[in-house]
Amino acid sequence: MSFNSISEFLTMGGHGLYVWLSYGLGLVVILANLIVPLQAGKRLRVQLTRRLLREKQGS
Amino acid sequence: MSDKKWMPRWFYQLASPRWCYQICGKLLPWFTALALGLLIGGTIWALVFAPADYQQGNSFRIIYLHVPSAILAQSCYMLMAIAGAIGLIWKMKVADMVAKSCAPIGASLAVLALLTGAIWGKPTWGSWWVWDARLTSMLILFFLYLGVMALNSAIESESTAAQATAVLALVGLVNIPIIKYSVEWWNTLHQPATFKLTEKPAMPVEMWLPLLVMVIGFYAFFAVTLMMRLRNEILRRERRAGWVKELLLSKSAV
Amino acid sequence: MSGPMLQVENLFCERDDRVLFDGLGFSVDAGEIVQIEGANGSGKTTLLRILSGLSRNYEGEIYWRGEPIERVRDQFRRELLYFGHQPGVKALLTPEENLRWYCALHPALDASRVSEALEQVGLRGFEDVPCHSLSAGQHRRVSLARLYLSDAPLWILDEPFTAIDKRGVAAKEALIGRHIARGGSVILTTHQDLQGSSAVRAINLDRQGGT
Amino acid sequence: MADLLTNAAAEQAQIGPGGLFMATLRRDLLLSLRRKSELVNPLIFFLMVITLFPLGVSPEPGFLAQLAPGALWVAALLATLLSMDALFRTDYDDGSLEQLLLSPQPLFIVVLAKVLAHWMLSGLALTLVAPVIAVMLFLPAEGMPGLMLSLLIGTPTLSLVGAIGAALTVGLKRGGVLISLLVLPLYIPVLIFGTSAVQAAVTGLPLGGYLALLGALLALGLALAPLAIGAALRISVSG
Numbered sequence: 179m180s181f182n183s184i185s186e187f188l189t190m191g192g193h194g195l196y197v198w199l200s201y202g203l204g205l206v207v208i209l210a211n212l213i214v215p216l217q218a219g220k221r222l223r224v225q226l227t228r229r230l231l232r233e234k235q236g237s
Numbered sequence: 238m239s240d241k242k243w244m245p246r247w248f249y250q251l252a253s254p255r256w257c258y259q260i261c262g263k264l265l266p267w268f269t270a271l272a273l274g275l276l277i278g279g280t281i282w283a284l285v286f287a288p289a290d291y292q293q294g295n296s297f298r299i300i301y302l303h304v305p306s307a308i309l310a311q312s313c314y315m316l317m318a319i320a321g322a323i324g325l326i327w328k329m330k331v332a333d334m335v336a337k338s339c340a341p342i343g344a345s346l347a348v349l350a351l352l353t354g355a356i357w358g359k360p361t362w363g364s365w366w367v368w369d370a371r372l373t374s375m376l377i378l379f380f381l382y383l384g385v386m387a388l389n390s391a392i393e394s395e396s397t398a399a400q401a402t403a404v405l406a407l408v409g410l411v412n413i414p415i416i417k418y419s420v421e422w423w424n425t426l427h428q429p430a431t432f433k434l435t436e437k438p439a440m441p442v443e444m445w446l447p448l449l450v451m452v453i454g455f456y457a458f459f460a461v462t463l464m465m466r467l468r469n470e471i472l473r474r475e476r477r478a479g480w481v482k483e484l485l486l487s488k489s490a491v
Numbered sequence: 492m493s494g495p496m497l498q499v500e501n502l503f504c505e506r507d508d509r510v511l512f513d514g515l516g517f518s519v520d521a522g523e524i525v526q527i528e529g530a531n532g533s534g535k536t537t538l539l540r541i542l543s544g545l546s547r548n549y550e551g552e553i554y555w556r557g558e559p560i561e562r563v564r565d566q567f568r569r570e571l572l573y574f575g576h577q578p579g580v581k582a583l584l585t586p587e588e589n590l591r592w593y594c595a596l597h598p599a600l601d602a603s604r605v606s607e608a609l610e611q612v613g614l615r616g617f618e619d620v621p622c623h624s625l626s627a628g629q630h631r632r633v634s635l636a637r638l639y640l641s642d643a644p645l646w647i648l649d650e651p652f653t654a655i656d657k658r659g660v661a662a663k664e665a666l667i668g669r670h671i672a673r674g675g676s677v678i679l680t681t682h683q684d685l686q687g688s689s690a691v692r693a694i695n696l697d698r699q700g701g702t
Numbered sequence: 703m704a705d706l707l708t709n710a711a712a713e714q715a716q717i718g719p720g721g722l723f724m725a726t727l728r729r730d731l732l733l734s735l736r737r738k739s740e741l742v743n744p745l746i747f748f749l750m751v752i753t754l755f756p757l758g759v760s761p762e763p764g765f766l767a768q769l770a771p772g773a774l775w776v777a778a779l780l781a782t783l784l785s786m787d788a789l790f791r792t793d794y795d796d797g798s799l800e801q802l803l804l805s806p807q808p809l810f811i812v813v814l815a816k817v818l819a820h821w822m823l824s825g826l827a828l829t830l831v832a833p834v835i836a837v838m839l840f841l842p843a844e845g846m847p848g849l850m851l852s853l854l855i856g857t858p859t860l861s862l863v864g865a866i867g868a869a870l871t872v873g874l875k876r877g878g879v880l881i882s883l884l885v886l887p888l889y890i891p892v893l894i895f896g897t898s899a900v901q902a903a904v905t906g907l908p909l910g911g912y913l914a915l916l917g918a919l920l921a922l923g924l925a926l927a928p929l930a931i932g933a934a935l936r937i938s939v940s941g
Contacts, residue, residue: 180288187285190295193360197298200353201280204302207349208276208458211342215465222469226476227485325933380887387883391874394506396548397941401870404934405884408866411926412888415919419891426898545800546940568806577797581729583736588729595725596805596812598718621736 252329254471255480261464268461275454282447290444299357301448305455307350307375311413313343313459314378317385318410321403331467333399334474336406337389338466342459344382350375370424374417381409395474494557495520496645496676497542502551504537511537515551517694521644524667524677529696535680536576536649538696542678543573543647569599572643574651578634582623586614586633589622593637600640608639613659627654635659638666646670648679722807723815730819733792740788744781744824745831751777752835763840770839771849771900778828778853779860779889785824786864786881789816790872790935799872803939810928813935817858817865817927825857841904848903855916856896862920862927863888869934873941892919 181187190197283301290297317339324332354372355365366372385402392398440448475481495518502515511534519525527535540546542553544564553560555567580589586609594602609615612632622630631654638646646667652660660683667677734741755773756766793799802812832853833846841849867885871877899912 180286190298191289193294193296196296196356196360197284200299200302200356201284203352203356204306204349207306207345211345211458211462212465214341215462215469219465219469219472222473223485223488226472226481227488229476230482230485377887377890380883384884384887387880388870391871391880392941394548394941397873397937400937401934401941404866404930404937405870408863408888408930411922412891415891415922416887419894423894423898543804545803547936548940565806568804571804573800573804575797575800577795577800579797579801581733581792581796581798583733584729588732592725592729593801595722596801596807598722598807 252327252331254331254334254475255478257331258468258471261468265461265464268457268464272454272457272461275450275457279447279450279454283451287444287447288441293361296357296360299353301451303350303353303357304448305452306346306353307371308452309455309459310343310347310350310375310378312456313339313346314381314406314413315410317343318403318406321399321406325400325403325407330474331471333396333403334467334470335463336403337399338463338470340382340386340389340402342462342466344379344386346459347375347379347382351379368424368427370421373424374420377416377420378413381413385409494518496556497678498554498557499542500552500554502538502541502549502553504534504541504549506534506537512696515696519645519676519678521674521676522671524671524679524691526691526693527678527680527696528693533696535696539573539647539649539678539680540575543571544568545573545575569597570644572637572641572646574634574637574646574648576649578631580622580630580633582630583621585617585619585621586625586636587618589633590636590640594640597641597643599642604640605636608636609633611639612636628656628659631655632659635663638663638670644675646675646677646679648677648681650680650682652681652683719807719811722805723811726812726815727819730816731822734819734823740785741823744785745827747784748777748781748828748831749835751780752839755839767840767842767904770836770841771845771897771904773839774832774836774841774849775852775856775893775896775900778825778832778857779893781828782824782857782860782864783882783885783889785820786861786868786885787871787878789820789865789868791868791877794872794939799935799939803936809932809935813865813928813931814924817861817931820865821858821861825853825861828857829853841900844906845900845904848900848909851909851913852896852899852916855913855920856892859892859916859920859923860889862923862931863892866927866930866934869931869938871938872935873938892916895919 188194188198279301283298287298287301289295317336320332320335320339323329324336351372354369354375358367358369358372359365385406388405389398389402392401472481498518500516503513504511515538517525527538529535537546541549544560544567555563555570560567579593580586581592584592587605590605590608591602594600594605606615606618609618612635614629614632614636617625617629622633625633635651635655651663655663670677752773755769759769760766790799793802803809805812829850832849836846836849864881864885867881868877870884871880874880895912895915899909899916902909902912
């Protein structure tokens, strides 16, 4: 453990802004890379299923 | 396609989108657990337990995001180019889909590497951006990704787009070492390197061990997001195949 | 006798989410004319581009003189004359310059016969006029002159009769007839009926489409 | 009947690959010469971009002299890029490209001839007018040989790499902007070594090393680019 208190951990010895900004961005990129394909997959399945059912009724 | 016989069995199976879709589905939970464990554990280790750098202080902790994302952005480009080449030579659809799925992931990782580099630069150099050799070549790598994605979306026919993108990715692959060399050499010519971001003489174990954990965690995470995109891509491209129709209808019936 | 010149097996092609043909198979023998029929958008041009080797977006097998076509690509190109939608004529060059470059592309052609070929398509006297000042029909005939130059056994012709007057069409048909008589074969698409040629075999693409 | 079937294959090549190379070079040069505007457009563009620097930055001679190597190289690079789109486009539009791809002759010969023709009318022409424009930017006279030599060795690589982009986008209706996006990152090494050579020449340092590096890039480009261009053309036409 390299910090003695929570506030010390949060300020990061004056570099808190930079460190937390970086890790925040890291979290955003990682989450985006999970959420985007997940959402796209859901939308795709719905779209394909709908089309399939439509074709079935049509024929 | 008649001279496929010499290829090993797994390679042949990999060429089947259906098999690939299923194996990705089976592997996904494992990789997700691995990635989550490594990334969370690594982050706590990096933020709380790793010692601060004697020169840069706590801003040094950005390395645990910057370096893994930079490494991944490059590995991802390599995978994209190799998968593109396989798709080009053996007309393997799955390889084309892998290549296409790689591009946006790699681009986002390059962005992360650039942003963390810039943020790190502020306390270290006193300015948000410095034409440091590594940052510059990462920026160019990002441009290469943009080119690949732009070309892929500009061509309507999917197989043509995949082939054209593969050629471009391969040309880029040949150029990456040249670009890297020229930028590094240009950088040393213009500003004698006083303080490089990531090159530290002999990092102590308690510093690089969490870095290793983060790098492996990023690779696992990359596998997760790649497989998710790949599965979507397989469904989309194979939408008229019988197995996809069955799969969709069985899901919608429930 | 040896087998067919060109053989197509199990050809599958889709464009823009639409299956153009699936399981298409036919063969072309020496001395035969094959006419590809079908409505607009049925994939006539696509099929010709696949057969000529321009388009590789297909699945299935194509054999040239019994060999898979990927193996004998160079040989095949030497024996092919392709006449596409675009005439392949540079508007800024004269008819003669156009044909001479074509001869450079196909080393088997005799460049000294260029003026003779131009005469046969009625372009005598236009040798040094840039093609952009020729009429549309004349422009097209520059490209047709390649048929007089060529010794290639297989001709693939995409709409060869558009923008040509009646007399030109007759001359063209005679030319095709002569080619057939020499043992060559022709695969073509056209909106016109071929007259006087007995060996025409039709392949209709409308019945091929899956959806 | 039998002789027609075997004739074409057995016949000796009358025009070899060398002949095709010359014929294509001649044809492309002739085409450009007949369309005069295309011939001078890159040069005018080059001149105009250079004019922008004093107007946009500062007309002060000392400052311009410092800026000159980079400005000249960037302008040359953009001028080359500008003319790149036309390299295969007209051939694609009128069907010549199809005929070219169906030739039994090796494709890289035609490709090399076309790139050479393009370079002669862009890179080589730029190299020849560069000294005149360099004077306007107060580039010291010592820098001229470096400028000329680096442009002479560097611009062919620009044409070769640019042709890959042109071949990849030839099937698209609007390829112009896309080419820049694809090709500009790949131009960076040439830009770096080219500018360095000029700067070295200005300051009196030996410039052989930079020229050797540019030469190495050119050799690599000559060996690999025609393959990529050929593959890209086949893919674009196939689509």
